[in-house]
Amino acid sequence: MALNLEAFESWRFPLLRQRYTDKDTMLYAVSIGFGQDPLSPLELPFVFEEDLKAVPTFAAILCHPGVWTSDPAFGVTRQKVVHGEQRIFVHQPLAPEAELFAHASVYGVEDKGEKGAIIHAARTMFDQTTREPVVSVLHSSFARADGGFGRNLGRAAEPNQPCSATAPDFEIDIVTRPEQALIYRLNIDRNPLHASPAYAARAGFDRPILHGLCTYGLAARALLLTIAKGDPNLIRSVECRFSRPVFPGETVRFQFWDQGDRVSFRARVEARDVTVLDAGRALLGPDHQAPDWAMTEAGPED
Numbered sequence: 001m002a003l004n005l006e007a008f009e010s011w012r013f014p015l016l017r018q019r020y021t022d023k024d025t026m027l028y029a030v031s032i033g034f035g036q037d038p039l040s041p042l043e044l045p046f047v048f049e050e051d052l053k054a055v056p057t058f059a060a061i062l063c064h065p066g067v068w069t070s071d072p073a074f075g076v077t078r079q080k081v082v083h084g085e086q087r088i089f090v091h092q093p094l095a096p097e098a099e100l101f102a103h104a105s106v107y108g109v110e111d112k113g114e115k116g117a118i119i120h121a122a123r124t125m126f127d128q129t130t131r132e133p134v135v136s137v138l139h140s141s142f143a144r145a146d147g148g149f150g151r152n153l154g155r156a157a158e159p160n161q162p163c164s165a166t167a168p169d170f171e172i173d174i175v176t177r178p179e180q181a182l183i184y185r186l187n188i189d190r191n192p193l194h195a196s197p198a199y200a201a202r203a204g205f206d207r208p209i210l211h212g213l214c215t216y217g218l219a220a221r222a223l224l225l226t227i228a229k230g231d232p233n234l235i236r237s238v239e240c241r242f243s244r245p246v247f248p249g250e251t252v253r254f255q256f257w258d259q260g261d262r263v264s265f266r267a268r269v270e271a272r273d274v275t276v277l278d279a280g281r282a283l284l285g286p287d288h289q290a291p292d293w294a295m296t297e298a299g300p301e302d
Contacts, residue, residue, distance in 0.1 A: 002075065003074060003075050003117050003143065003146045003147075004074055004149075007071075007073040007074050008106050008153055009106075009153060011074075013068070013105065015101060015102070016063040016102040016103075017099075017102070017128075018063045018102075020062060020100075021097045022096045024097075024187075025058060025094075026047050027187060028055060028061070028217070029055050029058075030047055031183045031184040032214060032217035032221050033174065033177070033218065034046040035047040041230070049096075052096040054093070054094035054095065054096055054232060055220050055232060056088060056090050057088060057216055058094060059134070059135035060137055060139075061213065062100060063100055063102035063104075063125050065104050068121075069081070069141065069143075076119075076146055080116070080143065080144045080145035081141050081144070082144065083139075083140075083141060084118055084140045084142035084241065084242060085157075085241045085279075086137075086138070086140070086213065086216050086238075086240060087137070087138040087140075087291075087293075088135055088137050088138075088237060088238055089135065089237045089290055089294045090235065090237065091124075091136065091294070092133070093233045094134065094232075098128075098134075099127075099128040099129070100125045100128060102123045102124060102125040103126075103295055104122065104123035105122055106119070106120070107120040107154055108153060108154030108156050109153040110152050111149050111150060111151065111152055113148055115147055116145060116146055116147045117142075117143045117149070118143070118156070119143060120139070120155075121141075122137065122139075122295075123136070124295035131298040132298075133294075133298070136290065136291075136293065136294030136295060155292065157292075159279070160279040161264075163255070163257060163278065163279070168255035168257055170227075171253055171254065171256070172225060172226050172253075173253050173254075174222055174252045174253075174254060175251050176210060176218070176248055176249060176250055180248045181194040181208055181209070181211060181248045182194075182248075184214040189213070193205075193209060194208050194211055196208065205245070208247075208248070209245040209248075214246075215277060216277070218252055218254070219238060219265065219280060219282075222254035222256075222267075223263070223265075226256065227263060227284070228284070235282060235284065236282075236283040236286065237288070238280075239279075239281045240277045240279060240280035240281070241277065241279040242276070242277065243275045244269075244274045245276070250269050250272075251271065252276065253267065253269070254266075254267050255268065261284050261287060261288070262282065262283050263284065264281055265277070265280035266280055267280070
């Protein structure tokens with residue numbers, strides 16, 4: 001069925017709030033594999049409370065609005081929705097613990113006809129005390145069964161280009177653990193697709209799959225273990241498109257094309273000859289303007 005654009009136009013998110021502690025910060029880091037080498041000076045600062053650092057992609061799960069498109073008024077066929085793209089933009093580095101509030105909005109809805117529709121939801125998190133912007137998030141969902149409504153709403157984020165056909169400047173293999181999805185789901189997303197073999201089979205998989213946002217976090221981990229040299233303050237944004245799922249226990253190869261203050265990347269599972277993340281881009285350093293979908297003013301809290 002086609003989406004109900006009027007419902008999206010009239011939708012207003014409630015004010016989102018979250019207080020997180022160093023325990024949450026360390027759990028997220030462990031859930032994307034930091035600490036597998038507990039003696040590494042690049043890994044330990046993300047999983048040990050002494051001089052703790054936060055992984056920038058941790059923001060993707062903070063002040064999360066939940067499965068808001070499950071409201072029947074939108075006309076979304078939930079079982080046909082997949083995570084399409086994810087983007088964050090860092091206004092200031094995440095603290096190891098903080099209290100945040102966030103304003104969220106429907107940034108845009110795109111009609112892709114027979115292919116379906118893309119729903120873009122943006123939110124910016126602000127520090128509760130200073131009211132300064134911390135991180136903005138753009139979450140894009142692909143509703144595969146719900147195109148054909150005839151017009152677009154709002155705007156779409158500027159698409160990133162696929163990675164170069166030339167050889168990457170550097171690569172790193174990230175080995176996922178067999179129980180990684182079971183750890184990652186303790187952050188926020190307890191979808192049984194990532195834990196129940198029976199549920200995964202009904203969804204067409206022979207076993208539970210890794211969360212897309214976990215694979216996204218692996219991209220940040222790969223950056224921090226290579227070009228960023230363990231410094232999360234260097235990472236201004238991380239963006240990518242989800243192409244295929246990862247199964248826990250697989251080795252994911254991240255390939256990077258270095259362009260100075262920005263890096264293009266993709267991720268592959270060579271054992272299955274599939275690309276799992278594509279059109280990836282990371283902006284490095286402070287000299288980048290916030291994108292249109294990122295709020296910079298806190299506005300009212302209610």
